[in-house]
Amino acid sequence: MTVSTINTNSQVPNEQNTNQSTTHTQNQQATPTQNELQNNEASRNSHHGLQNLQNVNSIASTQEGDTYTLSDLQIAEQRQVANDNSFDYYRGLIEENGGTFLESSDQRNILGLRCETNTTENDNQGAYDDKMIMLWLDEDGKKQIRYYESTNTEPSARYEGKYGVDADGDGKKDLGRMPVGYQEYTVGKSAKFGDVLRPTSDTHAERDTDHDGDFDDEEFASAGKSMIFHPGGNNMTGSAGCQTLPPDEYDTFWEDLTQDGSPSLVGYTLMNTNTLDENSD
Ligand SMILES: [Ca+2]
Ligand SMILES: [Ca+2]
Ligand SMILES: [Ca+2]
Secondary structure, eight states, rough: OOEEEOOOOGGGGGTOOOOOOSSSSOOSSSSSHHHHHHOOOOOOOOHHHHHHHHHGGGGGGGOOOOOOOOOOHOOOHHHHHHHEEEEEEHHHHHTTTTOOOOSSSSEEEEEEEOOOOOOOTTHTTTTOOOEEEEEETTTTTOEEEEEEEEOSSOOOOGTTTTSBBSSSSSOOOOOEEOOEEEEEEEEEEETTTEEEESSSSSSSSOOOOOOOSOOOOOOOEOOOTTOEEEEEEEESSSSSEEEEEEEEHHHHHHHHBTBOOOOOEEEEEEEESSSSSHHHH
């Protein structure tokens, strides 16, 4: 395993500079420009059903399809029990996967369920095939949970050679992705993307040094604080390593995140839900 120490100052996205046409020698950004996102957008056939999440969730759900006639109160109580069971289940996943569950009502917890995806998926445009779940305890101590069906946690080959760092010293930039585990974020603003979440510490990113699109190279290099959460495109994930959601989904995500005011801290725990072997045909 090669661990490269990079000057982190050069990793921070140069978001104020929208004319990045000349000096790319140290361009390690994980944040493509808004124009890049818009270039490939067309009308979107999207349905953010939660079926997959509900499948994942079934272990924590109460039985449905009962033929009994329930009062509204009973239904509400059942939903609350299901909600709380789901909350406890996902909190358990956070804590079992290296995460810290933040309990204050002004903090949020995000669990990322990554389906490992080759960077060349969807003609190099990436795929929103990962899931996220947001958990928090509100001011009354009530368990709150929200689901996001279409999210992305990996870079796409669209940015191959343009973004990343040269982790193995062969002269070619290597795309990076967030490793599984835990990282904390705070709310920020981006000139390119608007509302974003920024990591509070450097990301020790996995690197695709053999450029086959898979992150099984056992190579790492810092991405500094460049791997943020930001909106992607509709038909492209728009990620060179950032966590992205389609614009509409991102709006919902942000509304949920800030519905009680801007959170003081956001914990993000990422886990893989498949292996590369399972992912290949
Ligand atoms: Ca994926
Ligand atoms: Ca390289
Ligand atoms: Ca690789």
